[in-house]
Amino acid sequence: QVQLQESGPGLVKPSGTLSLTCSVSSGSITSAFWWSWVRQSPGRGLEWIAEIHHGGSTNYNPSLKSRVTVSVDKSKNQFSLNLNSLTAADTAVYYCARHVPVTGQRGFDYWGQGTLVTVSS
Amino acid sequence: EIVLTQSPGTLSLSPGERVTLSCRASQIVTSSYLAWYQQQPGQAPRLLIYGASNRAPGIPARFSGSGSGTDFTLTISRLEPEDFTVYYCQLYDSSYPAYIFGQGTKLEI
Numbered sequence: 741q742v743q744l745q746e747s748g749p750g751l752v753k754p755s756g757t758l759s760l761t762c763s764v765s766s767g768s769i770t771s772a773f774w775w776s777w778v779r780q781s782p783g784r785g786l787e788w789i790a791e792i793h794h795g796g797s798t799n800y801n802p803s804l805k806s807r808v809t810v811s812v813d814k815s816k817n818q819f820s821l822n823l824n825s826l827t828a829a830d831t832a833v834y835y836c837a838r839h840v841p842v843t844g845q846r847g848f849d850y851w852g853q854g855t856l857v858t859v860s861s
Numbered sequence: 862e863i864v865l866t867q868s869p870g871t872l873s874l875s876p877g878e879r880v881t882l883s884c885r886a887s888q889i890v891t892s893s894y895l896a897w898y899q900q901q902p903g904q905a906p907r908l909l910i911y912g913a914s915n916r917a918p919g920i921p922a923r924f925s926g927s928g929s930g931t932d933f934t935l936t937i938s939r940l941e942p943e944d945f946t947v948y949y950c951q952l953y954d955s956s957y958p959a960y961i962f963g964q965g966t967k968l969e970i
Contacts, residue, residue, distance in 0.1 A: 786965075788960035802957060840911050842912070846894045848906075
């Protein structure tokens, strides 16, 4: 079954940029149309950040849109997240997830284990 | 922007009991855009139900979802010890647009 693994720095400075990569294994990134980033913190709960189609189309959470960029590299079976202008409020566990590959349905059926990112000087 | 409200916040039950969790949207939504997740401590959420009533592969039959309009429910027919954890509903709000999550319901023994 498909496996997802997030990677990236666990500590980032305020005003800096968070860069994370999600590596997809035991399956192709084309196994589903869409892939997402989600974060979770005690204060904000679960928060969807962005989604990307394996063809490169993207959609962003309006509340984060000005600070977020996601991209995909099909040759590496990976997709990535960049979040800039960081503050302590961006401290969270960041997950990557796969959308259910069922037309017209919504849900995230595979998730990475999550990576804790702390924003601190 | 649609708001999802889960109730109750915490529920105290015993193994073997039946439980129904509620997820209410602030406006009428598309049922196929509603999902339920279970999250164990220190783990990622696990998809239980998508499209309001479709059980995800590998999910035990004791889990079922239903609802339409603004009111959706997740029912666990007979609680097992491993079911005592946190449950979230999720909705795709096409008008916003974004995926939104409820605040969660915790089942405790």
